[in-house]
Amino acid sequence: MDLIRRSLPAAALALGLAAIPATANATVAPAPATANATVAPAPANAAARSDAAEPVPAVPPDLRSVEVTFRGEGGLTFHGSVLSPATAEPARPGIVLIHGAGTGTPRTKLMGEAVEFARRGMSVLIYDKRSVGYSLFHRSYSQLADDALGAVAALRSQPGVDPAKVGIWGLSEGGWVAPIAASRSKDVAFVVLVGANGLPPLRQQTWAVAAGLRKAGVSGSLVDRTELNLYRAIADGGMFPEPYYDPEPTIAAVRQPVLAIWGTHDLLTPPLESPPVFARALQKGGNGNYTFRFIPDADHAAHQTPDGGVTRLPALAPGYADMVGSWVADVTNGRPPTAGPAGREPVQDSFTVPVIPPAWWESAPVQLAMLILFVVAFAAYPLTALVRRLRGGSRAPVTRAARLVSAGGFAAVLGSFSYVFYLVMSGGKLATTGPVLAGRPVIWLVLQALAAVSAVATVRTALAWRRARGSVPRGERVRLGLLLAGGLAFIPWAVYWGLLLP
Numbered sequence: 445m446d447l448i449r450r451s452l453p454a455a456a457l458a459l460g461l462a463a464i465p466a467t468a469n470a471t472v473a474p475a476p477a478t479a480n481a482t483v484a485p486a487p488a489n490a491a492a493r494s495d496a497a498e499p500v501p502a503v504p505p506d507l508r509s510v511e512v513t514f515r516g517e518g519g520l521t522f523h524g525s526v527l528s529p530a531t532a533e534p535a536r537p538g539i540v541l542i543h544g545a546g547t548g549t550p551r552t553k554l555m556g557e558a559v560e561f562a563r564r565g566m567s568v569l570i571y572d573k574r575s576v577g578y579s580l581f582h583r584s585y586s587q588l589a590d591d592a593l594g595a596v597a598a599l600r601s602q603p604g605v606d607p608a609k610v611g612i613w614g615l616s617e618g619g620w621v622a623p624i625a626a627s628r629s630k631d632v633a634f635v636v637l638v639g640a641n642g643l644p645p646l647r648q649q650t651w652a653v654a655a656g657l658r659k660a661g662v663s664g665s666l667v668d669r670t671e672l673n674l675y676r677a678i679a680d681g682g683m684f685p686e687p688y689y690d691p692e693p694t695i696a697a698v699r700q701p702v703l704a705i706w707g708t709h710d711l712l713t714p715p716l717e718s719p720p721v722f723a724r725a726l727q728k729g730g731n732g733n734y735t736f737r738f739i740p741d742a743d744h745a746a747h748q749t750p751d752g753g754v755t756r757l758p759a760l761a762p763g764y765a766d767m768v769g770s771w772v773a774d775v776t777n778g779r780p781p782t783a784g785p786a787g788r789e790p791v792q793d794s795f796t797v798p799v800i801p802p803a804w805w806e807s808a809p810v811q812l813a814m815l816i817l818f819v820v821a822f823a824a825y826p827l828t829a830l831v832r833r834l835r836g837g838s839r840a841p842v843t844r845a846a847r848l849v850s851a852g853g854f855a856a857v858l859g860s861f862s863y864v865f866y867l868v869m870s871g872g873k874l875a876t877t878g879p880v881l882a883g884r885p886v887i888w889l890v891l892q893a894l895a896a897v898s899a900v901a902t903v904r905t906a907l908a909w910r911r912a913r914g915s916v917p918r919g920e921r922v923r924l925g926l927l928l929a930g931g932l933a934f935i936p937w938a939v940y941w942g943l944l945l946p
Contacts, residue, residue, distance in 0.1 A: 498523065498550040498572045506530050507562050514598035516574065516591030524571030524595060525551055526602055527562040537609035537776045538567040538602065539636070540595040542588070542625075544616030544745070548575030556747075557613070560760055564769025569599040583685040585617075589624035596631055609633050609776040611700070613768075614640065615745055616713065620691050627697035634775050636768055637704040639744040641713045642695065642721025643796060646687035650675045651796040652712050653871035658794055659711075660875040663883035665942030666864075671871070673806070673941060674864055676799060681808035688801070695722055696729035701775040703735045703768065707742030707761065708790040709753030711873045715790035733780060735771060738787030739764050752791070754873045806940070814937055815857065821930025822854035828923050843908035845901040846924065849931045852898030857934070860891045860943055895934075895943035902931030 503509045503525075510526045528536070539561060543549045551558075551570040558568040574591060577584070592612055600607035611634035614622030619640025626632045641648045650672050657667045679687035704722055706715040719736050726734050742761035743749040749756060775781055804810065825846065863885075870876040877885040884892075909924050938944045 498552065501525055501552045501555055501570075503527055504559060507559065508532075510602065512569070512598050512602075514571075514594045516594040517587045518577070520574060520576055520591070522571050522574070522591065522594065523551075524569050524598065525558075526567055526569045526599060527558045528567040528604070529562060529565060532567065532604055533565060534604050535606040535609070536565055536567055536604060537611070537633075537772050538569065538599040538605040539610070539772065540569045540571075540592060540599055540612045542592050542612060542614040542618035542621050543573045544618055544639075546573065547578045547580075549573040554615075556758060556760060557765075560765035561613075561768060564765060564772075566769070566772060567599065567602060567605045569595050571595055581683055581685065585620050585624055585686060585689065588617075588621040589628065592621060592625040593629050593631070596625070596629070600631060606776075607631070611635060611772065611776075613638070616640070619713075620645070620689065623691065623694045623698050626700050627694055632700055634701045634772065635698060635703070636772070637702065637722075638746050639706060639710055639713045640704055640718060640722070642691055642718040642725070643714065644688050644690055644799070646675060646679055646684060646799045647796050648713060649684075650799055651714055651794070652873075653868050653875070655711060655794055656871040656873050656875040657867065657877065659873075660877045661880045661883065662875065662877055662885060665945040666867075666884065666888050668942075669940075669945065670860075670864055670942040671868060672797070672799065673802075674868060676802045676806065677808050677811050680802050680806075687799075692721060692725045695725035696731075698726065698729065699731055701733040701735075701781050702726065702731070703737070703771045703781065705737050705739060705746055705764070705767070706790055707739050707744060707746050707749070707753065708788055709742060709749055710744045710790060711753040712744040714792055714796050716792040717796055733775075735781040736786070737767060738790055739767075740788050814933065815861075817933060818853060818857045818930050818937075821926050822850045822857070825850040825923060825927045843905050845904040845908065846927060848901035849898050849905055849927055852894045852901060853931060853934050856891055856895040856898055856938065856943060859887075859894070860941065863887055863891065892943050895938045898931065899935050899938065899944060902928065902935065905931065 500511060501509070506529070507527050508530050510528075512524050512526055514522050514524070516522050526538075541554045541557060543553065546553075549572070551572050554570050558570045561568045574588070577587060592614075596610055596612065599605060600610050610631065612622045612625055612632055613636040614620075616639045619637045622635050622637060622640075626635045643651075653675075654667050654671055657671065675684065678684050702722070704719065706713070706718065708715070715738070723734070723736070726732070739746050739761045741749065742764065743753045743756050745756060746761050746764045747756045748759045748761050771781060802808075867875055867877065877887075879886045881889060905924070906928055909928070913921075935944070
């Protein structure tokens with residue numbers, strides 16, 4: 445059954461959008477030579493396990509960098525850099541930066557944040573994200589949390605860093621990972637979250653793509669039903685990691701001070717719905733040491749954006765780094781953080797909807813079986829006619845409507861899946877739909893018309909066959925029977941997928 449579930453054709457393509465981008469790279473000046481430090485000796489059975497190291501990043505002349513290695517979950521060796529002020533104060537705080545989604549993301553992806561945080565008196569550890577055991581189809585937030593704790597241990601051992609003042613910062617997917625790490629270890633002194641999501645991953649992802657479609661002017665069944673059902677099938681097929689992970693219990697287990705930040709133009713995480721979830725969970729766990737901040741004119745990663753969150757500029761939003769630096773200084777020096785939210789309310793044009801696992805008849809194996817039925821039923825009809833012609837024989841069809849069933853159904857099935865997969869790949873932030881007419885992409889309208897033609901032609905073919913049943917040869921009955929089986933199954937299938945709905 446697992447093999448069948450994983451066979452849902454092309455579902456892997458749609459999952460690519462689940463990898464929410466992390467922050468953009470920052471341009472920095474060349475750095476002086478850096479020292480090496482090896483942390484946490486490897487277990488004997490893990491000596492050969494190591495992710496490839498990315499090139500050592502350059503840092504500006506007002507900072508210094510130390511290269512470190514450490515062990516993550518499973519004994520995997522990680523490579524990172526610790527950035528500190530060139531004239532760093534002793535007993536300074538430290539912060540480990542946890543990436544957003546993406547396999548093997550290089551540490552330089554977070555270089556902009558690392559540089560700015562280091563300039564505010566912290567030692568900042570950035571590391572190359574794991575590629576071993578992490579892919580579009582498989583990932584574990586628990587595993588990533590253990591990797592982060594390995595980085596915490598590495599930073600706590602650095603000269604000049606106060607081990608009691610080392611915290612973690614998580615972006616996007618890291619907003620699920622960081623609370624797990626913090627709930628597991630008292631070595632984490634504080635937690636900073638950016639673009640964090642208090643909802644299950646699948647619910648967040650369906651919202652992000654649907655919001656991108658709506659931003660492109662799309663409404664109706666395509667955005668309300670088709671996109672949602674596609675992601676449910678993808679998750680059921682095992683192609684969407686951790687789809688129903690509930691972060692609330694873990695957030696409730698966090699005892700450290702928390703700073704959570706959302707850009708007012710976050711298009712990838714619902715910025716209005718997530719803060720109340722975090723507040724409710726933290727209060728449930730008895731943690732009142734949290735601060736929420738909304739950064740004006742900032743995107744998902746608290747970077748500047750010129751177009752409402754669609755485009756991410758390399759520069760951090762004004763005031764963001766200062767906010768993090770001063771908050772960390774306060775909490776690590778015993779001053780309680782300011783509770784509650786502050787800043788302009790974020791923009792969220794639509795709200796998320798619950799995403800429940802599919803029933804058996806909606807499941808990935810059933811959808812795969814339906815696709816096979818449609819391809820065989822709709823393609824066999826013209827192929828049989830072609831074979832007959834090549835053999836020198838032909839037979840008048842019972843009704844010409846049968847050709848419409850075959851052609852319309854085949855085009856509607858393959859066309860709709862191809863188009864919807866394309867949309868979910870481009871649907872985050874702003875979908876590329878092609879021309880839109882009355883809230884429907886023209887391509888979708890054409891596919892809906894083909895589906896309607898096939899449905900009507902199926903009924904006409906069934907009636908014509910019934911009238912001429914006694915005169916239809918056996919071979920033609922088999923051919924028509926297969927076609928009608930596909931056509932009759934296609935009608936409820938097309939309703940489910942929104943092809944026969946407004």
